[in-house]
Amino acid sequence: xxxxxxxxxxxxxxxxxxxxxxxxxxxxxxxxxxxxxxxxxxxxxxxxxxxxxxxxxxxxxxxxxxxxxxxxxxxxxxxxxxxxxxxxxxxxxxxxxxxxxxxxxxxxxxxxxxxxxxxxxxxxxxxxxxxxxxxxxxxxxxxxxxxxxxxxxxxxxxxxxxxxxxxxxxxxxxxxxxxxxxxxxxxxxxxxxxxxxxxxxxxxxxxxxxxxxxxxxxxxxxxxxxxxxxxxxxxxxxxxxxxxxxxxxxxxxxxxxxxxxxxxxxxxxxxxxxxxxxxxxxxxxxxxxxxxxxxxxxxxxxxxxxxxxxxxxxxxxxxxxxxxxxxxxxxxxxxxxxxxxxxxxxxxxxxxxxxxxxxxxxxxxxxxxxxxxxxxxxxxxxxxxxxxxxxxxxxxxxxxxxxxxxxxxxxxxxxxxxxxxxxxxxxxxxxxxxxxxxxxxxxxxxxxxxxxxxxxxxxxxxxxxxxxxxx
Numbered sequence: 113x114x115x116x117x118x119x120x121x122x123x124x125x126x127x128x129x130x131x132x133x134x135x136x137x138x139x140x141x142x143x144x145x146x147x148x149x150x151x152x153x154x155x156x157x158x159x160x161x162x163x164x165x166x167x168x169x170x171x172x173x174x175x176x177x178x179x180x181x182x183x184x185x186x187x188x189x190x191x192x193x194x195x196x197x198x199x200x201x202x203x204x205x206x207x208x209x210x211x212x213x214x215x216x217x218x219x220x221x222x223x224x225x226x227x228x229x230x231x232x233x234x235x236x237x238x239x240x241x242x243x244x245x246x247x248x249x250x251x252x253x254x255x256x257x258x259x260x261x262x263x264x265x266x267x268x269x270x271x272x273x274x275x276x277x278x279x280x281x282x283x284x285x286x287x288x289x290x291x292x293x294x295x296x297x298x299x300x301x302x303x304x305x306x307x308x309x310x311x312x313x314x315x316x317x318x319x320x321x322x323x324x325x326x327x328x329x330x331x332x333x334x335x336x337x338x339x340x341x342x343x344x345x346x347x348x349x350x351x352x353x354x355x356x357x358x359x360x361x362x363x364x365x366x367x368x369x370x371x372x373x374x375x376x377x378x379x380x381x382x383x384x385x386x387x388x389x390x391x392x393x394x395x396x397x398x399x400x401x402x403x404x405x406x407x408x409x410x411x412x413x414x415x416x417x418x419x420x421x422x423x424x425x426x427x428x429x430x431x432x433x434x435x436x437x438x439x440x441x442x443x444x445x446x447x448x449x450x451x452x453x454x455x456x457x458x459x460x461x462x463x464x465x466x467x468x469x470x471x472x473x474x475x476x477x478x479x480x481x482x483x484x485x486x487x488x489x490x491x492x493x494x495x496x497x498x499x500x501x502x503x504x505x506x507x508x509x510x511x512x513x514x515x516x517x518x519x520x521x522x523x524x525x526x527x528x529x530x531x532x533x534x535x536x537x538x539x540x541x542x543x544x545x546x547x548x549x550x551x552x553x554x555x556x557x558x559x560x561x562x563x564x565x566x567x568x569x570x571x572x573x574x575x576x577x578x579x580x581x582x583x
Contacts, residue, residue: 114168114171114172116168118168119164119165119168122160122164123154123161123164123165124156124157124158124160124161125154125155125156125157125161125201125202126154126155126201127152127153127154127155128152128153128154128155129151129152129153130149130151135153138150138153138155138196138198139153139190140182140418140419141179141182141183141184141187141189141190141418142181142182142183142185142244142416142418142419142422143183143185143187143420143421143422143530144419144420144421144495145187145421145422145423145495145500146184146185146186146187146189146190146422146530147187147190148177148187148190148191148192149192149193150177150190150191150192150193150194150195150196151174151193151194151195152169152174152194152195152196153195153196153198154195154196154197154198155198155200155201155202156197156198156199156202156203156308157202157203158202158203158308159274159276159282159308162197162276162280162282162306162308163276163280163281163282165195165197166197166276166278166280166306166572167280168195169194169195170572172195174193174194174195175191175193175194175195175574176191176194176195176196176197176572176573176575177189177190177191177194177195177196177197177575178196178197178199178248178302178306178573178575179196179197179198179199179200179220180199180200180219180220180221180246180247180248180249181200181220181221181222181244181245181246181247181248181249181250182200182246183242183244183245183246183249183250184249184527184532184576185422185423185424185528185529185530186529186530186531186532186534186576187534187575188249188302188532188534188575188576189249189575191575197306198220199218199219199220199248199306199308200220200246201220202218202220203218203219203220203221203308203309204218204220204221204222204225205217205218205221205225206218206221206225206226206229206230207229208229208230208232208233208235208314210233210235213235213313213314213315213316214271214311214312214313214314215229215230215235215237215311215312215314216309216311217247217309217310217311217312218308218309219247219248219306219307219308219309219310220246220248221246221247222243222244222245222246222247223239223240223242223243223244223245223246223247223250223409224243224244224406224409224410226239226247226312227239227243227405227406227409228406230314231317231319231404231405231406233314234316234317234318234319235314235315235316235317236259236314236315236317236405237259237263237266237269237312237313237314237315238255238257238258238259238260238263238264238265238266238268238269239255239257239259239266239409240255240256240257240266240409241256241257241258241355241371241409241412242409242412242413242416243406243409243410243413244413244418247266247310248302248307248310249302249527249576250266250527251266251267251270251307251310252297252298252299252300252301252302252307252576253299253301253478253525253526253527253576254266254267254298254299254478254525254526254527255267255527256461256463256485256525258323258353258373258375258408258409258463259375260353260463260464260467260468261348261349261350261351261352261353261463261464261465261466261467262315262350262351262375262467263315263467264467264468264470264471265468265478266312267297267298267299267476267478268467268468268471268476269312269313270297270298270310270311270312270313271286271311271312271313272284272285272286272289272294272311273285273286273294273297273307273309273310273311274307274308274309275293275297275304275305275306275307275308276305276306276308277304277305277567277568278305278567278568278570278572278573282308285297292563292566293305293563293567295475295476295477295559295563296477296559296560296563296567297477298476298477298478299476299477299478299479299553299556300477300553300556300560300563300579301526301576301577302573302575302576303560303564303568303573303574303576303577303578303579304563304564304567304568304573305567305568305573317405319404319405320402320403320404320405321373321374321375321376321381321402321403321404321405321408322372322373322374322376322377322378322380322381322382322400322401322402322403323371323372323373323374323381323400323401323403323407323408323411324371324372324398324399324400324401324403324411325369325370325371325372325397325399325400325411326369326370326372326385326388326389326395326397326398326399326400327361327367327368327369327370327395327396327397327398327399328367328368328369328370328391328394328395328396329367329368329394329396330358330366330367330368330441330445331394332368332391332394332395333358333368333434333437333438333441334434334437334438335391335394336356336368336370336388336391336437337356337432337433337434337437337438337460338434339387339388339391340354340356340432340460340462341431341432341433341434342387343462344431344432344462347464348462348463348464349384349464350464350466350467351374351375351376351384352372352373352374352375352384352385352463352464353372353373353461353462353463353464354370354371354372354373354460354461354462354463355370355371355459355460355461355462356368356369356370356437356459356460356462357369357370357371357457357458357459357460358437358440358441358444358457358458358459359444359455359456359457359458360445360448360455360456364448366441366444366445366448367396368441370388371411371412372385372388372400373408377402378400378401378402381400382400416489416491420491421491421492421493421494421495421499422489422490422491422492422530423488423489423490423492423500423503423504423507423530424487424488424489424490424507424528424529424530425487425488425504425507425508425510425511425524425528425529425530425531426485426486426487426488426511426523426524426525426526426528426529427486427511427514427515427522427523427524428481428483428484428485428486428515428522428524428525429460429483429484429485429486429514430482430483430484431484432460432462432484436513436514437460439513440458440510440513440514443509443510443513444456444457444458444510447506447509447510451502451503451506453492453493453494454490454491454492454493454502454503454506455490455491455492456488456489456490456506456510457488457489457490458486458487458488458489458510459486459487459489460484460486461484461485461486461487462484465482465484468480469481469482473555474555477553477556477559477560478556479552479553479554479555479556485524485525485528486511486514486524487524487525487528488506488507488510488511490503490506490507504531511524522551523548523551523552526552526576526577532576532577533548533549533577533578534574534575534576534578549577549578549579552577553577553579557579558582560579561579561580561581561582562582564579564580564581564582565581565582568581569581
């Protein structure tokens with residue numbers, strides 16, 4: 113597979129190069145600033161295609177990126193001058209085995225597809241919070257979502273995975289087959305191979321939930337966070353979740369948006385969230401209602417559309433804090449005024465962590481803790497080094513309020529990080545230090561390095577929190 117003609121003759125899918133009329137379309141990603149000019153985009157149909165693409169890339173010394181949903185803000189699915197193995201065209205379907213309660217999901221599928229297909233059978237599995245997020249990146253990075261309180265992370269519901277290794281060999285990873293690889297895939301990211309299929313365990317579900325946006329005046333921040341803090345102290349129900357968002361509405365009006373989730377009826381949900389609904393003098397709009405579960409993951413789609421420039425930064429918050437929330441609110445609104453060409457949001461995520469933390473720390477590569485995820489999301493106009501520096505500074509200011517400026521020791525939730533360290537990309541002007549990568553993987557880091565030496569000693573896969581093989 114040393115030359116292009118041989119590669120093309122054995123490939124079943126579509127090969128797109130710079131001369132192809134759909135080349136620009138093949139590079140498109142959720143975040144426009146994460147796009148790179150690949151030399152070759154290989155839309156694979158099967159594992160044989162993945163093997164052919166890998167062998168050709170190695171023979172031609174082309175660096176590799178793997179594209180599932182194309183949603184990673186750090187550009188993990190793009191590569192300048194290299195080869196993209198793209199799963200999104202032919203490996204994006206979902207097949208449900210209702211009797212076995214399993215969903216066989218292509219590595220290029222989106223969560224909306226998973227949710228919609230499972231709903232046909234009265235089944236669910238934990239997924240993300242935005243419908244156009246890809247299953248691959250979210251799963252390999254851990255997988256928080258609205259159902260995590262009841263069923264754990266996405267990786268806790270992963271039954272097995274089909275993986276094409278750097279060698280080109282295809283293997284199954286599960287508790288019984290290649291269990292070391294299965295351990296590493298659950299939180300170790302895209303460091304070990306191309307996952308062409310994920311198999312998820314499913315759970316019976318009545319079909320509808322209570323959810324929607326509660327929009328409040330900015331002055332409600334302290335009271336709203338006190339409600340969340342009290343829930344945290346007394347114990348959150350596994351059925352509830354909150355995303356508390358500091359943002360600006362039409363005309364730049366400061367506001368607080370709370371996305372509520374209750375896995376039950378509207379009467380139950382309104383009773384559970386009564387303390388928030390009792391903030392009625394400060395409520396601008398109540399958009400909460402009973403809806404099909406798949407609809408929940410579409411509620412935020414319009415606010416984060418494809419094709420804009422996005423910068424994300426995450427840090428963990430040890431517990432809900434009204435004082436920190438107010439400080440973040442004030443900073444967001446001051447920074448928004450100072451940077452009018454951006455749109456700044458800050459999200460506090462809250463769901464019960466009991467189920468997640470009931471899994472032994474050593475069971476998966478993902479680092480479990482009782483800390484809450486927060487994320488800065490800045491949409492911006494100028495896709496330039498100066499524009500990136502501007503939004504990076506904004507994000508670091510806000511993240512510092514939450515983390516106490518702990519820096520690399522508080523990496524946050526890895527899937528929400530625009531600066532995930534890659535070992536190669538000439539368009540990247542910053543590389544996170546080994547301290548930050550080690551902080552992300554924590555006690556799993558040494559074992560992951562051993563795994564890297566076994567499955568990818570030549571660093572073929574090095575686009576997302578790249579792990580160096582043990583020496």
